[in-house]
Amino acid sequence: MSSRLQDKHALLTGAAGGIGLAVAAAYLEQGSRCTVADIGAQPTPELAALLDSHPDRLQYLPTDVTQMAQIDALIDAATQRFGPISTLFNNAALFDMAPLLESHEAMYDKLFAVNVKGAFFVMQKVLAHMVAHGAKGCAVVNMASQAGRRGEALVSHYCASKAAVISYTQSAALAMAPHKIRVNAISPGVIATPMWQHVDALFAKYENLPLGEKKKRVGEAVPLGYMGDPTDICGAAIFLASDEASYVTAQTLNVDGGNVMS
Ligand SMILES: NC(=O)c1ccc[n+]([C@@H]2O[C@H](COP(=O)([O-])OP(=O)(O)OC[C@H]3O[C@@H](n4cnc5c(N)ncnc54)[C@H](O)[C@@H]3O)[C@@H](O)[C@H]2O)c1
Secondary structure, three states: OOOOOOOOEEEEEEEOOOOHHHHHHHHHHOOOEEEEEOOOOOOOOHHHHHHHHHHOOEEEEEOOOOOOHHHHHHHHHHHHOOOOOOOOEEOOOOOOOOHHOOOOOOHHHHHHHHHHHHHHHHHHHHHHHHHHOOOOOEEEEEOOOOOOOOOOOOOHHHHHHHHHHHHHHHHHHHHHHOOEEEEEEEEOEEEEHHHHHHHHHHHHHHHOOOHHHHHHHHHHHHHOOOOOHHHHHHHHHHHHOOOOOOOOOOOOEEEOOOOOOO
């Protein structure tokens, strides 16, 4: 085990699978205690296996990040067991898409409830907790997306929700600079996770493609030549959470094999 996150306590939302679970495993590997929150009442089998191998440094707390009282309860329960939170990996999100003229209020409300409202209030409440506990060594890593860097005809609400994450990252970084709490974001490109099964099926429907074709094409289009694995996000997630990034704040780091240059 390395020790780049020794003595830290990370709260990771939406981390029962996909990128969040890979980052939880990486944070544990670097010495952090980890609280994982996700919407399911029970941990996924993958998370259950990680809980079994780290019973003293990992806990799972079912939480719906759209519910303010549940966010408060999450912070209370997380800190009761593992002490003050030093790292927030703010990762929970949903994906949906439709042609712009066919997209409807329910889709907008659902995506913005999790990706924007949930992400903002988890961040705000954890930042308040960090300030109250002295803020030393504290950092937030928000999960944005290359979708937040530009619009897409079929993906307007998800793109807008991730642009909001980039904007909130910048505002929060400035608001927290006096406390020396750093707030950054990671902008993945295309990463093979459970979310992509859903993304691929929707593109198949709207672009009249066979299942699997969109996933294959976007992977081949990445300059580095392949779709990322959740573990491809871990290096950036560790760096931004660690004291090695002590002079890095307000940034959104592209981790996308070269898809976006900014
Ligand atoms: N996979 C990609 O290609 C990709 C690309 C860019 C950005 N991202 C972003 O990376 C992050 C992780 O995505 P992923 O690909 O691992 O997807 P994922 O679907 O595996 O993970 C998202 C998690 O969020 C959880 N979640 C959803 N609603 C919730 C709620 N109300 N409360 C608590 N948890 C909730 C889900 O249960 C799920 O475990 C997301 O923010 C996503 O937008 C993913």
